[in-house]
Amino acid sequence: MDTQALRAAVVAEALAWEGTPFHDRARVKGAGVDCVNLLIAVYSAVGLIDESNPDYKPQWFQHREEPRFLLGLEAHGARRIEPASALAGDVLMYSYGRHAAHGAIVVDKTTIVHAFKPVGMVTRGDRREFAHRLDSAWSLFP
Numbered sequence: 182m183d184t185q186a187l188r189a190a191v192v193a194e195a196l197a198w199e200g201t202p203f204h205d206r207a208r209v210k211g212a213g214v215d216c217v218n219l220l221i222a223v224y225s226a227v228g229l230i231d232e233s234n235p236d237y238k239p240q241w242f243q244h245r246e247e248p249r250f251l252l253g254l255e256a257h258g259a260r261r262i263e264p265a266s267a268l269a270g271d272v273l274m275y276s277y278g279r280h281a282a283h284g285a286i287v288v289d290k291t292t293i294v295h296a297f298k299p300v301g302m303v304t305r306g307d308r309r310e311f312a313h314r315l316d317s318a319w320s321l322f323p
Contacts, residue, residue: 184322190227191270195286195294198222198303203296216284217250219296219303220272223286229321230257248280254319264318272319273308281316 182190197210204213208222225232251274259272267273267287274281285295288305296303 187227187229187322188268188270191223191229191286192288194223194226195219196288199294199305201296201303203298203301203303214296214303216296220284220286224257224321250274250284251281251317257321259319259321262318262320264315267318270322274316274319275311275314276316277314
């Protein structure tokens with residue numbers, strides 16, 4: 182599959198999770214997922230990463246200095262990119278608590294899809310609405 186088709190597959194899979202209720206540490210489409218597990222589910226479904234089961238407490242980002250989410254991205258082969266160059270299927274990381282602790286998948290230049298606890302489900306969001314929290318962008322594509 183070429184990169185463009187793979188990016189489209191990531192976006193399609195991410196959007197297929199839309200409406201799934203937010204539930205910490207869950208990964209069941211239609212039943213519950215958090216932002217970490219949404220990324221794992223989507224990228225493993227299209228074959229970009231091997232499925233994993235990270236062990237974490239739901240509020241880890243409020244009490245730890247270690248950037249576990251970013252380290253997890255690196256461990257799965259993601260590389261940091263310029264946020265302005267993020268394309269469909271790339272990951273945007275947002276700061277909550279002490280560091281980058283919320284991940285979203287880019288749909289297009291203005292839209293992300295993410296499991297967002299304040300909304301209570303996987304939803305589309307406007308990238309500009311979260312710009313003040315943007316920490317970094319990451320890509321799993323060659």
